[in-house]
Amino acid sequence: MLHKVCLQWYLIFLCLGCWVNSEETCQNFTDLNIHNAILGTDLKVKLLLYTRENVNCAGNLIAENSTAFKYLNVTKKTIFITHGYRPTGSPPIWIHDIVVKLLSIQDFNVICVDWNRGATTLIYHHAAAKTRDVANILKTLIDKMLSEGATLDSIYMVGVSLGAHISGFVGKMYNGSIGRITGLDPAGPLFTGTPPDERLHYSDAQFVDVIHTDIDALGYRESLGHIDFYPNGGTDQPGCPKTILGGSEYFKCDHQRSVFLYMSSLNDSCSIDTFPCANYRDYRMGKCTNCEDFSPRGCPVLGFYADKWKDYLVAKNPPMTKAFFDTAAKNPFCIYHYHLDFVTLNSKTRRGYITIKLVSTDGNQTEYTVDQRDPATFEQYKEVSLLAKFDKDFAVISKVFVTFTTGSIIGPKCKLGVQRMRLRPITNLNRPILCRYDFVLLENIEEELKPIPCQHTNLVVDENLMD
Structure with a gap:
């Protein structure tokens, strides 16, 4: 009996020793x-x-x-x-x-x-x-x-x-x-x-x-x-x-x-x-x-x-x-790049910033504002291409919201007559190229637009959109 007890304790200590060595x-x-x-x-x-x-x-x-x-x-x-x-x-x-x-x-x-x-x-x-x-x-x-x-x-x-x-x-x-x-x-x-x-x-x-x-x-x-x-x-x-x-x-x-x-x-x-x-x-x-x-x-x-x-x-x-x-602020940090092209109609040059918000069919949103270090210059009939960056990528964009600002807090508000706005994907080339035609952006006023596939036709100037 004593022999069995000793054997049991020996095995216990042996196992404890194995466990300790394993931990080490x-x-x-x-x-x-x-x-x-x-x-x-x-x-x-x-x-x-x-x-x-x-x-x-x-x-x-x-x-x-x-x-x-x-x-x-x-x-x-x-x-x-x-x-x-x-x-x-x-x-x-x-x-x-x-x-x-x-x-x-x-x-x-x-x-x-x-x-x-x-x-x-x-x-x-x-x-x-x-x-x-x-x-x-x-x-x-x-x-x-x-x-x-x-x-x-x-x-x-x-x-x-x-x-x-x-x-x-x-x-x-x-x-x-x-x-x-x-x-x-x-x-x-x-x-x-x-x-x-x-x-x-x-x-x-x-x-x-x-x-x-x-x-x-x-x-x-x-x-x-x-x-x-x-x-x-x-x-x-x-x-x-x-x-x-x-x-x-x-x-x-x-x-x-x-x-x-x-x-x-x-x-x-x-x-x-x-x-x-x-x-x-x-x-x-x-x-x-x-x-x-x-x-x-x-x-x-x-x-x-x-x-x-x-x-x-x-x-x-x-x-x-x-x-x-550029990156997003949080993991996974990815940014989705687009070209945002404008052809404008104002006879006088405008300098300012564009904010564009994309909305998916399920209501998700992603927004981009042109860097304040890089104001865009809009000249009549001259295409301006901005690099737009978003932290989400939508297969279908149901609406866009666009705002134009000059960043000025004094003086009269400006308007920007847009003959064509075009959104071209860079990161995901499978996304469609979307456009909007003939609209006016009033300074600091968000404009809601429904994007459509771009037309491959000559643009027609709407005189009402000019200064």
Whole structure:
């Protein structure tokens, strides 16, 4: 009897030991706090591996006697996710989501580079000084993978802020032969103006794409990749606080938006269309929407699938392209682009702004106002083409509401005689081209119109619509 009791307790302790050991193999991202930031942290790196086999239980590839290598299949594509500066020590809020979204696409090796011990400090340049050391640690793992049959083509590095430059340093160690680097708002302070060997550069990988969202503060302003995306011009992201009253979000929201834009590209809900252009103003003025001239595939999309345009981008001389676009304020951030064309009848030139609201058959609405920085100039019989952007895409538009304003608060109200207004889709070319003919817009008065398919006939001037 005593023997049986002892055996039972032995089995219980054995199972508890198995449970503890099993728990120990599940590694979490290092969680520090402001106390650690004040004291500063020495560099200690974890390489947390996730695959579809262990999506909720990361193994640390750098740990002594690590069992995580059983999940590492070097014949698969490997994606390294590297964060940046951590002034408060907390884990990035997006880490788990980006892992899950990537693994929902394909069974990659996803390796989160946790250098929170090292990145956590109140002194930014102390963290920046550790970036090359992190890169050296990554090279040690990649060398091991290469010795076991991995290829440089299969290495894809996604780096955030300082992590973008870490990715670049790794790429330089392999003479630019790794497959791809995506830089998410690469850090600007201490890196701006430095030579290519001291920062991310397009020569660091076979394909380098960069998303700039905070070029006037924490991010890098100039081009770094084969293609550099500038959402909303690279500054003042919609939905982010505009004043310090927004608290900590005021300082980090624009910078962090690059990550959330990239993550939105991993969804099936929509793709974020971008427009190669010389500058943001030309994009806003609708001068860069002829995507067929850019490539047979059209204009590139932002994020994960941008490499579908790799061949066209790398072949350019020099191999650097800037792409501009606007986004919505909330996930999934997509905007649907239209040309809004006006032919007006006023004998005197009018300058002003157009607001247009689209209404679907089920009553949903979406609205666009011409940017206040870009007043339109309406001249008699001369077509003006505006770039209209909406956060919803309607298969059928039942009504449009149009308002014209000069922005002036003094003087007599103006009217705009419109011979033809035309709405042409850019994003979704399957949508019909819609028109309205012969109507008057009174300043600051919303006009309700029912759009109709455009006529292919000569326009007839209605003298009553002229001044």
